[in-house]
Amino acid sequence: MYSRQEQKPLDQESIKKANRDRILDLLHKNRVLTKQEASQITDISFPTVSSNIDFLVESGFAEEAGMANSTGGRKPVIYRFLPNARYSFGINIEPGAIRIVRVNLDIDIIDDFYFPYKKDQKDLNLNNLILSAIENIIERNSINADNILGVGIAALGSVNPRHQILEISPTLRVKNVSFAPISWTLGVPVYLENEANAAALAELKLGIAKGMQNLIYISITRGVGAGMVIGGELYTGAHNRAGELGHQVIYPKGRTCNCGKQGCWEQYVSEQMLLQLYINKRNGRETSLKDFFNHLSYQDKIAVSVWEEYLEHLSLGIHNIISVYDPHYIVIGGTIAAYPEHLLPPLMKKVFGDSSLYIKNDTFILTSQLGKDSSVLGAALLPVRSLLSFG
Ligand SMILES: [Zn+2]
Known part of the structure; x- marks a missing residue:
């Protein structure tokens, strides 16, 4: 595609x-x-x-x-x-918040907005939220409509890119959302991609995976997903559902997941779950991931034991991924990717240490270079890719 x-x-x-x-x-x-x-x-x-x-x-x-x-x-x-000859909009829909960027042909971010929305409201209209933000940017900067290549949207869940429909998103708690109205209203094409696929595309074209032929990008945000690159191209599957690795079961009868099953990987390794585990062990005291990693660097006992448990869960899923795909590289994205010194050495040990089947240097585990920007940049890249190859 x-x-x-x-x-x-x-x-x-x-x-x-x-x-x-x-x-x-x-x-x-x-x-x-x-x-x-x-x-x-x-x-x-x-x-x-x-x-x-x-x-x-x-x-x-x-x-x-x-x-x-x-x-x-x-x-x-x-x-x-002239990189400012055309613009593209990239949208990343998170549970409860939308990020929208305007980029030029070099994918430099020119405008960047992040705004919350009430995720459980009955009359939630994602199209209206996105449209009013885009129209605001267009008006404020007097952008000529002819210079807009299109709008790229990244969302957690199962997408139908051909018809711009978000079919089902357990994490966003929405079903069958069509983004075609954005295209009709603005008169530009709209592209839709799964969040992890968009992030993988950004890493492949702009980030740490530039030039790589075969890798699995694991997106660890409020949800967990994966984007697969095979032969230098994204592999999205027969029904565009490839890479739903957050819903691989690692514990039968484990925690109940948004998808309806039990024991899904996402329920153990999302950013939220890491934070929740830490909060629980601190008897409910509120904290942040930054605070967690800060405590971890001081060898705080609770932080160390939480991290150990988290890495155990993370390595179970990664081990499965390597068993199935045998990739050259695994790239981990999300907030935890900003702490490679805490993440990579113990994770490598857990993934490769206890298996006679896998050798450390066969698969390299890396952290994302684009960090929290990868999915929104991947979304913004979708319209630009119709024009430029970034090869
Ligand atoms: Zn699940």
Whole structure:
């Protein structure tokens, strides 16, 4: 689904578009280019390159930026890529809060809003919340509608990207939410992806997994999900439900999960559960994850025992994942990824220590580079990927 060029016979129009896409992608990668260089690198004829670059200048993607040295004859004009030529909106829907960012073509965050909503209200309308936030940003910055590539949405749960429907989200407690009204109202395409898949895409194109061919991204937030990258592309499954690894059962008859089953991994390793375990052991005293890791670094006894228990649960699921997928890399994202010194050494020991089947350096466990931004950036990337490859 993420392939930019579909395998079908090429007619004149699609050849023209494919050439333009390649030249824009090259300009994005190289930042500055002359027509001569673009023609040499792409092996597209000079007149075709020339008219395409002229078109990119007219469309605002490039501008003239001086002259290059001549290798004989006239000095060639240098063209510079303009990242603010187009914008995309990325939305991440969390339980009780929505984050919305506006990014440019380099996926630099230009606007960033985070606002709470009442998650159990009967007339909850996610479309209206998202639309009014976007319209606010558009109005305040006088953004030309033609410069908006689209809106990408990441949400916890099972999604139907083709029809922009969030089919079921036990964590958000919603069913069959269609985001098509956003597309009708704004007149731009809307893309929908599972939160962990969006985060995996961001890590693959912009973060620690750049250039990796095969990995599992584990998103540990208020829910737990996974995004799979196989052969450098996201694998989303036959029904777009691949990677629901938060609902693998690690304890039969264990804690009741939002999905209706018992003993799901999510009920033991989400950020909420880590915090809850810590609060319970401190006799209900309120705290935060930051406070928890602070206590852990001072070897506080309660924090140490909570962390030990948490890592035990975490390693059970990761062990299963390695058994099934045998990936080169496992990337862990979410707030706990900001504490790799506490997370990685003991986790590696637990995952690889007691198994004769797995060897430490076969699979590397890493922490996310984009941290809490990965899902929202992945969402913002969805519309931009129709234009640029980030390869
Ligand atoms: Zn579950």
